Amino acid sequence: MSISKEIELRFCSDVGLVDLLQEFSDSVSKAAGFDADGQYWIGLAVREAVTNAILHGNKEDRSKVVELAFGICEDRLRIVVRDQGKGIDESKIPDPLDPKNLLKAGGRGIFFVRSFMDSVKFRSRPEGGQELIMEKLRSQKNQGEQE
Amino acid sequence: MSISKEIELRFCSDVGLVDLLQEFSDSVSKAAGFDADGQYWIGLAVREAVTNAILHGNKEDRSKVVELAFGICEDRLRIVVRDQGKGIDESKIPDPLDPKNLLKAGGRGIFFVRSFMDSVKFRSRPEGGQELIMEKLRSQKNQGEQE
Amino acid sequence: MTIDTRTANGVTILDIHGKITIGEGSAEIRKTVRDLLQAGRKNILLNMGDVSYVDSSGIGELVSSYTTVTNQGGDLKLLNLTKKLQELLAITKLLTVFDSYDDEAEALASFA
Amino acid sequence: MTIDTRTANGVTILDIHGKITIGEGSAEIRKTVRDLLQAGRKNILLNMGDVSYVDSSGIGELVSSYTTVTNQGGDLKLLNLTKKLQELLAITKLLTVFDSYDDEAEALASFA
Ligand SMILES: Nc1ncnc2c1ncn2[C@@H]1O[C@H](COP(=O)(O)OP(=O)(O)O)[C@@H](O)[C@H]1O
Ligand SMILES: Nc1ncnc2c1ncn2[C@@H]1O[C@H](COP(=O)(O)OP(=O)(O)O)[C@@H](O)[C@H]1O
Numbered sequence: 268m269s270i271s272k273e274i275e276l277r278f279c280s281d282v283g284l285v286d287l288l289q290e291f292s293d294s295v296s297k298a299a300g301f302d303a304d305g306q307y308w309i310g311l312a313v314r315e316a317v318t319n320a321i322l323h324g325n326k327e328d329r330s331k332v333v334e335l336a337f338g339i340c341e342d343r344l345r346i347v348v349r350d351q352g353k354g355i356d357e358s359k360i361p362d363p364l365d366p367k368n369l370l371k372a373g374g375r376g377i378f379f380v381r382s383f384m385d386s387v388k389f390r391s392r393p394e395g396g397q398e399l400i401m402e403k404l405r406s407q408k409n410q411g412e413q414e
Numbered sequence: 415m416s417i418s419k420e421i422e423l424r425f426c427s428d429v430g431l432v433d434l435l436q437e438f439s440d441s442v443s444k445a446a447g448f449d450a451d452g453q454y455w456i457g458l459a460v461r462e463a464v465t466n467a468i469l470h471g472n473k474e475d476r477s478k479v480v481e482l483a484f485g486i487c488e489d490r491l492r493i494v495v496r497d498q499g500k501g502i503d504e505s506k507i508p509d510p511l512d513p514k515n516l517l518k519a520g521g522r523g524i525f526f527v528r529s530f531m532d533s534v535k536f537r538s539r540p541e542g543g544q545e546l547i548m549e550k551l552r553s554q555k556n557q558g559e560q561e
Numbered sequence: 562m563t564i565d566t567r568t569a570n571g572v573t574i575l576d577i578h579g580k581i582t583i584g585e586g587s588a589e590i591r592k593t594v595r596d597l598l599q600a601g602r603k604n605i606l607l608n609m610g611d612v613s614y615v616d617s618s619g620i621g622e623l624v625s626s627y628t629t630v631t632n633q634g635g636d637l638k639l640l641n642l643t644k645k646l647q648e649l650l651a652i653t654k655l656l657t658v659f660d661s662y663d664d665e666a667e668a669l670a671s672f673a
Numbered sequence: 674m675t676i677d678t679r680t681a682n683g684v685t686i687l688d689i690h691g692k693i694t695i696g697e698g699s700a701e702i703r704k705t706v707r708d709l710l711q712a713g714r715k716n717i718l719l720n721m722g723d724v725s726y727v728d729s730s731g732i733g734e735l736v737s738s739y740t741t742v743t744n745q746g747g748d749l750k751l752l753n754l755t756k757k758l759q760e761l762l763a764i765t766k767l768l769t770v771f772d773s774y775d776d777e778a779e780a781l782a783s784f785a
Contacts, residue, residue, distance in 0.1 A: 272428055278421040282584045287421070287441045294437045298430075307645065314616050318583050364654050370628050372621035375653055379617050382652050429696045454757065461728050465695050511766050517740050519733040522765055526729050529764050 272298075275336040280325040280350075282318065288335060289314045292346075299339045300405055308383035309344065309403055315376040316348040316399050324350025324397060343385070344403045354397035355389055419445075419486040424479050427472040427497075429465065435482060436461045439493075446486045447552055455530035456491065456550055462523040463495040463546050471497025471544060490532070490549045501544035502536055564593055570669045572604040573597055574640075578611045581619030594626045594637070603635030604672045608665075610641030620649060627659065636660075640668045676705055682781045684716040685709055686752070690723045693731030706738045706749070715747025716784045720777075722753030732761060739771065748772075752780045 274295065278284055292313040296306045317335060325331035334349040363374045381387050384401040391397050421442065425431055439460040443453045464482060472478035481496040508515050510522045528534050531548040538544050562579040575593060579585065590607070597605060607623070615623075623639075630637040639661040642650070650656040662668035674691040687705060691697065702719070709717060719735070727735075735751075742749035751773040754762070762768040774780035 272426060272431060274423060274425040274431065274434070276421060276423050279419060281419055283445075284419060284421065285582075285584060286580075287438075287445055290441045291434075291438045294434045298434055311616060314582075318616070318618070322583075369654060369658065370624055372625040373617075375617040375620055378653070379649075432694075432696060433692075458728060461694075465728070465730070469695075516766060516770065517736055519737040520729075522729040522732055525765070526761075 271341060272339040273337070275334060277332050277334050279329050280321045280327050280331050280333055281329060282321050282327065285314050285317055285321075288317050292337070295337045295339070296344060296403075299344045301344070301403070305403070309346075312380045312383040312401060313346060313348075315379045316346075316401065319376055320348050320350035320352070320399070323355070324352030326352065341405075343405055346384075346401050346403075348399045348401075349392065349396055351396040354391040357389055418488060420484070422481060422483040424481050426476050427468045427474050427478050427480055428476060429468050429474065432461050432464055432468075435464050439484075442484045442486070443491060443550075446491045448491070448550070452550070456493075459527045459530040459548060460493060460495075462526045463493075463548065466523055467495050467497035467499070467546070470502070471499030473499065488552075490551045492547070492549050493531075494548075495546045496539065496543055498543040501538040504536055562589060564589060566593070568602075569665075570672070572606050572669050572672050573602045574606045574608055574665075576608045576611065580614040581612055581622055582614055582616045583618040588622070590622050591626050591629065594629060598630065598633050598635060603630065603633060605630055605635065605637045606640050606665075606668055606672075607637065608640045609643065609646060612643060612646065615646050615649060620653060620655070623659070624655065636672055638662065638668060638671065640665060674701060676701060678705070680714075681777075682784070684718050684781050684784050685714045686718045686720055686777075688720045688723065692726040693724055693734055694726055694728045695730040700734070702734050703738050703741065706741060710742065710745050710747060715742065715745060717742055717747065717749045718752050718777075718780055718784075719749065720752045721755065721758060724755060724758065727758050727761060732765060732767070735771070736767065748784055750774065750780060750783065752777060 276288065276291070289310045292310040293306045296309045301309060313335070317333060320333045321327060325333060331351045336347040338345040360377055361368050361374050363371070363378045368374060380401060385404050386402045388400045389397060390400065423435065423438070436457045439457040440453045443456045448456060460482070464480060467480045468474060472480060478498045483494040485492040507524055508521050510518070510525045515521060527548060532551050533549045535547045536544060537547060562577065562581060562585050565576040567574050567576070575590070577590065581590065594605060627637045639659050641663060642661050647656070650659065660671065662671065674689065674693060674697050677688040679686050679688070687702070689702065693702065706717060739749045751771050753775060754773050759768070762771065772783065774783065
């Protein structure tokens with residue numbers, strides 16, 4: 268999995284930035300050859316992951332930084348979202364499809380990320396903070412006719 | 415000049431990324447309230463500055479990194495481009511409007527940056543590499559009717 | 562996001578324009594719906610035809626508007642789902658929760 | 674960037690589509706022009722009407738195509754400058770260097 272292009276963004280924990288970042292994700296996934304649908308779903312996953320990093324990870328503390336890294340690899344697009352928060356206990360994420368959660372207002376962000384990406388991992392970083400690593404394969408299926 | 419929103423990008427020295435970065439500049443300057451023309455000229459300045467950082471600063475050495483930082487301040491948009499090169503000797507930049515340079519193929523990049531931005535400064539960084547700092551005022555003149 | 566309000570056959574139709582997302586004043590629908598309930602208008606149809614983007618926070622907004630209306634004995638239905646919104650409601654199993662229509666006349670008739 | 678080539682009244686018209694920028698194969702125009710000169714076609718009109726973006730490297734491309742043609746006793750002119758390109762040529766003082774036209778017939782006539 269050699270990385271051919273790498274771009275990393277760092278920004279303050281301001282939820283007003285998510286539109287920008289989603290648009291940037293669209294540009295990157297387009298450059299990686301994903302078609303309009305692919306760009307849309309990847310962009311939504313990025314939006315959800317970044318929103319979580321800002322709200323839940325950094326608790327909107329504007330002095331805390333979120334990092335969003337894109338790696339266009341030969342066979343996949345790799346996206347990493349880092350925050351300076353305490354991290355997430357995956358076993359405690361409620362299932363939004365559980366009938367008792369179906370009518371809750373929240374709790375669908377990570378589910379969206381998992382639905383739209385091919386792989387999703389959480390990792391607490393040795394230097395503090397947490398990292399969400401998500402990948403989407405640049406398979407035929409996700410790509411437009413002409414790249 | 416308090417910075418209300420800050421976003422920084424780091425990327426490998428690959429000239430194939432300039433389109434992406436210019437598109438991102440458009441999103442940021444739009445968010446800063448610049449109208450379509452303002453976005454266009456700022457984006458072109460970003461494109462030229464980033465191209466120079468990749469080509470002249472880092473000499474397309476892909477292991478070297480370029481940084482592009484946007485700060486949306488109350489009264490201005492501040493954009494900084496950093497490379498890991500030897501820096502530029504401003505006194506040695508030829509004037510592209512000089513009749514003897516008029517028909518040269520190159521030498522208009524920095525001129526464009528200076529034409530489109532309200533202030534442009536070069537600085538060699540104590541930690542090595544050079545920094546181009548450019549600003550555009552968020553004045554009435556540069557803004558659309560509705561923000 | 563902007564919301565235009567109109568009435569037809571005793572149903573309040575909210576024409577929603579733009580994004581229903583975090584940051585984009587996503588609480589505005591909930592607020593509008595609450596105001597309508599307070600005014601005794603319990604039949605509400607959200608016209609989503611001009612909604613350009615919905616994220617998980619926007620879905621949450623729709624769900625909580627729905628539960629608020631239902632809890633007060635009213636009806637909240639959806640009109641003109643975009644293809645993407647339909648997919649989002651499908652994977653979140655909310656497509657069976659919401660009554661949704663592609664035709665306004667049909668949607669209005671369903672409240673009768 | 675793509676280039677379509679056609680001929681009219683002994684003038685070769687290059688319809689250029691897309692971006693003339695660094696990375697976007699900006700040397701392609703120069704190459705096409707060189708091939709034309711080699712084939713003895715020295716009257717060249719670049720139709721810029723469908724050019725979406727030009728940066729300093731693209732301007733350089735136009736200038737070096739111009740000098741190459743002029744040095745060989747030919748003429749290179751521009752057709753349908755977009756407003757932005759016109760502004761770029763104005764600030765770089767190249768608007769007076771290039772002969773440019775908004776009307777194809779007029780441009781063709783100027784080569785006679
Ligand atoms: N970056 C994060 N850091 C810490 N906790 C998180 C992070 N992202 C998500 N969580 C936790 O996981 C829960 C579920 O997240 P999500 O599915 O996005 O739904 P929502 O954000 O609507 O609650 C959150 O409520 C939060 O407790
Ligand atoms: N980031 C940089 N690092 C070192 N030298 C630079 C940098 N940017 C520009 N230069 C120098 O300044 C000159 C003029 O740059 P520019 O006006 O952009 O024109 P061009 O890139 O076409 O030469 C370059 O040729 C180069 O020598």
